Amino acid sequence: MKDLYPSRKNTKPEIMKRKDPVIHTDRSKDAQAPISKRQLDFYEENGFLQIENFFSEQEVSEMQKGIFELQGESSDVSSEKVIREPESDEIRSIFHVHQDDDYFKKVVNDQRLLDIVNHLLGSDVYIHQSRINYKPGFTGKEFDWHSDFETWHVEDGMPRMRGVSLSIALSDNYTFNGPLMLIPGSHNYYVSCIGETPDNNYKESLKRQKLGVPDHDSLRWLADQGGGISVPTGAAGSITLFESNTMHGSNGNITPYSRNNLFMVYNSVENQLVKPYSGGEKRPEFIAVRDGAPTLSSSR
């Protein structure tokens, strides 16, 4: 399949225009969407959308209990799916929870979520990746700027920009505890990065991403275009949807307040993975689902 979004192939970075719609259901059908026209406009323009109080207090406390139980059970587990902080042994992420854990299987299949992502992607969807992120207080490290799509395209063979990430806040997000930062409007540009992808790059990149991190000039340009940096904050139970190509990152966290979330990626069933565009090996199932993923439909 032709590579519409080449990256890590040249010695100079390049900024290209996006070649895909942002919302894949025609805007004439806005009235059928489970979110408002205003929310759709915001998502289309900025590449992300924050919805406060999406989950009830009861649901939030169940999910919080769930993530800490799983963290406890995983503390001595030596598995590729359990990622630890580079400078300590604390668990930073647990992957593939939408299959491995009965409780989180239910959460990621929440029909309210599926109705939204089906509308945004204009088709049935499946789960490309899921994980719980624990950003501990005091020692949480920064995560550098990247477009998820760039990695999924190069390392997983995702052909088009037709995926959406969804983060469920499971602790209160302040401006100061290393929250998600996004560059509004950046989803409309693709930064072709430099560097070549070594085999098994994911073993490093899940701890600290180095490849697929745009150069400083491109980042400055994107931020200038988009009017800066956005930091959605909000209480536990809010959700953030962001387009697969929206540039994002987070600063470290020296405050006492941890930042935890449940994170999942929905991809259109019409955007199935092919061979990685890097030409290298595909990454393991727990990072990039290929086989037998259930198709998830809208109720609408």
Next chain:
Amino acid sequence: MKDLYPSRKNTKPEIMKRKDPVIHTDRSKDAQAPISKRQLDFYEENGFLQIENFFSEQEVSEMQKGIFELQGESSDVSSEKVIREPESDEIRSIFHVHQDDDYFKKVVNDQRLLDIVNHLLGSDVYIHQSRINYKPGFTGKEFDWHSDFETWHVEDGMPRMRGVSLSIALSDNYTFNGPLMLIPGSHNYYVSCIGETPDNNYKESLKRQKLGVPDHDSLRWLADQGGGISVPTGAAGSITLFESNTMHGSNGNITPYSRNNLFMVYNSVENQLVKPYSGGEKRPEFIAVRDGAPTLSSSR
């Protein structure tokens, strides 16, 4: 002189109550202050005060020009006064600018500033330390929590809490570019830290402070007491005054936006340095002025 605030002497951390006033001019004389009663209340309660637009645009652009000229002139200078980032060669701070640079000598002697700090400290003052801080975009590192007073007491022999730090913002401070974070109310407690101070500790601590950083439980307790974390933001030209013992720190900065400020410490002439309470050598003049500092008086 009796050590009222012992630290780095025991193997267990301890939290003590402050033994000094916060505002050293009697509050019955509020009307004589160059700032309002409301501002004095805020400072007394929280341990810091932010004043927006303190300097005019014209003054700000002169100071901005000044710090970059000095950075340029210092790029090849190998001096203890020029501090670089731990992982790169970029200049992080230049010390002692209130004596070494004619332009900044004028700035730190600005009568509007002196009137405020004289009132807060209840006496004539002198400059204990001055520096320019450059926090570059993309690579600015975090600075861990600390009370300045703890270091000045242990390493410089400052007897009492009767100093005030003043930061002049020379770039716009956002929530996301590694701004100063303060724990409101923390100035009312003194965290006695663990560890022993080696000779020449300042050579390390100016790059990354390790000693005098409180333990996690104490920090959590302080934040719970004070109602969290405060992040004063504002345009270039705003000033932040903070009490010598207010707990503060900053996260790293992966955004394209640098964060620069001019920082100076005023100490009461009635609070002259004695021998360091660590029992070790005193630090060099450029970090802790001892000799021949001019006395700075209020105009009021």
